[in-house]
Amino acid sequence: MSETTLVFSLASFLLGGFAAGMALLRPLRRARQARWAARQAADHAEARCAALTRLVALSLHELRQTTLRLHGQAQVLAADHADSAARHGAPAAIETLSRTLLSLADDLDEHLHPARHQPVLHDEALALGPLIEETVATVVATLGPSRRRWRIAPELAGITLRADRRAFRQVLLRTLSHAARGSGHGDWIEISAEPHPDGLALIITDEGAGLVHAEPAGLAEPPSRVADSRGLGLGLTLARSLIEAHGGRLAIESKPEIGTRVTLDLPRARTLALQAAEA
DSSP, rough: HHHHHHHHHHHHHHHHHHHHHHHHHHHHHHHHHHHHHHHHHHHHHHHHHHHHHHHHHHHHHHHHHHHHHHOOOHHHHOTSSOOOOHHHHHHHHHHHHHHHHHHHHHHHHHHHHGGGGGOOOOEEEEEHHHHHHHHHHHHHHHHOOOOEEEEEEEGGGEEEEEEEEHHHHHHHHHHHHHHHHSSOOTEEEEEEEEEEEEEEEEEEEOOSSOOOOOOOOOOOSSSHHHOOTTTTOHHHHHHHHHHTTTOOOOEEEEETTTEEEEEEEEGGBBBBBHHHOOO
């Protein structure tokens, strides 16, 4: 056998062995890919289960708190010795709390079916001062005999946003309700604004117990966003999604025995008054 023929035969043998080896590796590669896909699916299912469990826990807390306040207002109506002001305010408080329960049902539906409830914003020029005053009055109606002292910064009256009125009112309602529930009778709740180079920060500060911890960074999957709400109530979780739909972000700072600060950060494109002042 010539040297050329020997080399050719050896090369053919090696190539054949390599091809056979690759053919044997393909099932192993497919099996490894199948195991990886199964592990990913199991991790996603576990995250989904944990998110739904947290969602139910948040919902039970909100439901219990709202029902207790509703029960308290019913007792005010039933009490013969209740002062006239308390009895006069109880029906409005009951109506507001009933709407809160209906809103809770909507929130649950939105979290359970996120693809069905993608926010569609209908932007308009929105005077921020009157909207804040309207929302504060709604929150006050739910407190019954308990009172908070509200300090609304004067500069808010001159701010106009480009936002969806219904969605942004829900953001304010949930953040202000959180501040009211986290504080006590006679505590101050302050609402102010801080313009910055990239837009506007709307800041809500309360003198409550300060037990809410700052939220970690959000994750991409909708179920994870619920799971990523440690320290947040269901209302604040929805407020965050609505403010993000406006291109902004919600941040929380909280210190025990000092209080909680919620910042609603809006981009410059949403602040019409700031743009007009610079024009």
